[in-house]
Amino acid sequence: MDSGVSLLIGKIILYCLPIILLLLFSKAIQRHFKKQNSAIKLPDLLIPFLVLGIHILSELTYDFSLLPYFLIFIFSLGIIILLSIAVKKGEILYKSFFKTYWRFVFISAIVAYYGLVVANMITT
Numbered sequence: 831m832d833s834g835v836s837l838l839i840g841k842i843i844l845y846c847l848p849i850i851l852l853l854l855f856s857k858a859i860q861r862h863f864k865k866q867n868s869a870i871k872l873p874d875l876l877i878p879f880l881v882l883g884i885h886i887l888s889e890l891t892y893d894f895s896l897l898p899y900f901l902i903f904i905f906s907l908g909i910i911i912l913l914s915i916a917v918k919k920g921e922i923l924y925k926s927f928f929k930t931y932w933r934f935v936f937i938s939a940i941v942a943y944y945g946l947v948v949a950n951m952i953t954t
Contacts, residue, residue, distance in 0.1 A: 844883065845947050848876055848940065869929075873936045880939035887946035891953055900942055904935050 856872045863870040881897070888896035908931050915930070916922050 841950070844886070845951075848880060848883070848943065851876065873940075874932060877932070877936055877939055880936075880943045883943050884939065884946060887943065887950055891946060891950045896942075896946070900939075904938060907931070907934055907938065 852872060859870075859872040859875065881900070884900055885895050885897040888894065911931050911934060912922065912927055915927055
């Protein structure tokens with residue numbers, strides 16, 4: 831197989847894998863963790879893949895990694911969420927904070943990931 835074709839197939843898999851995983855395995859993962867009395871969902875498990883994908887896609891697109899900037903963004907987001915919860919409720923409930931924070935990290939990661947997918951498609 832030509833290296834250009836295999837690179838294209840790899841990029842297509844990289845582009846589509848998070849959506850495919852969310853569509854095909856979301857219910858099964860939720861059912862599995864519900865049996866174990868845990869509130870873990872598939873988006874919670876996808877975050878490491880998305881962060882790694884942000885690094886790979888930014889290296890492919892821009893020849894440098896956007897990962898440090900993304901990490902600064904999500905850590906700043908965590909501080910903002912923590913302060914807003916503390917002001918709003920007068921106390922910090924760690925379980926509530928981490929659940930809220932992790933979901934915001936997922937939303938930020940999926941937006942950054944697919945923003946990089948679009949940027950990669952435009953530059954190639």
